[in-house]
Amino acid sequence: MTRTAQGLDTAVGEIRALREEFWQNVTVPGSGDDLNQNLEKAGRVADFFELAELMCIDARERNESCGGHFREESQTAEGEALRDDEHYSYVAAWGYRGTGEPPELTKELLEFHNLHPSQRSYK
């Protein structure tokens, strides 16, 4: 599976449209006054829309290939994943800032003292 900036932008747009449609058209039978399994399920779907969008935003922001995240723009001449340690040596933690607001990025820097990352090779 590979990702591109353009593909991720499209995905974010589609997820937002789907989420909007969900909130406009969702039907939840029953009420909130007694046990309602469908309300539970609807809540989970709503959460997954947010999570799905965030995953795309995160993948879009990381303009390098790393681990399972392969960005087509970032590969070696031989088609292997190409990291960009200078710019992306951090773990991204995203903070929720409210519906419709872009999430806030907090970077947890990765510092390597003894062993330093190098190009992975399966050859």
Place this chain on the structure above:
Amino acid sequence: MEFTLKIWRQKSHNEKGEFISYPMDNVSPEMSMLECLDVLNETLMVRGEEPVAFDHDCREGICGSCGFVINGVAHGPERATIVCQLTMRHFRSGEELIIEPWRAEAFPLIKDLIVDRRSFDRIIEAGGYISVSTAQAPDGNAILVGKDAADQAMDAAVCIGCGACVAACPNGSSALFTGAKIAHLGILPQGKPERDGRALHMVAQMNAELFGNCTNIGECTGVCPKGISLEVIAIMNRDYLHASWKRREALEATIPPALERNTHRT
């Protein structure tokens, strides 16, 4: 296949319930009973009606979430089969299936086919565990367990806590469940140090809940989806008797005062 599902609908514990009939056609014989309810629920939702609430999780017979009575038999007509594993081909097309929740004092109804089985959790809390210091995983061969004991413990350990035994018992007794837990742990060397206390505490908790007493009817083992045998009740009684003999002072300390009926309901 075609069926009429006559299902118990009840909004909450305090409201009155009733049977409502739902005709269904085009039921695949390969569907499980739960999938049949899923299909029914889809049609109910499209019609703007409230779907039937029922418990389920793994849908592969290992979690013990699912369960209801079909035509008077807990988990339906197939022996050693739980409703999520019960396929519709076991019924005759055109049949009416009467579906109702577990009915037992100790399992108050929550909604439709869902009942509150926390009384089981409290029995487990009372002693369904072993106490060990956690650290590195012990060597697998450090404690040898004979094949007979391992088999016997495993036969009891397969109880998934579904509650069918209680629902099937005319006394609403949980002896098969509690016996399975006591037997499973007491037979193994790891469970032996706490064997006496376990029997005393778990039986005391079982008595404190709104379960009835066991009178050796055996319906429980007949409906048990895991085929737990009545032997576990004998093991429980033996362990309990033995422990009460040895630890009379503990016995007095462990039996909580008889609960007022319904006190632990919310």
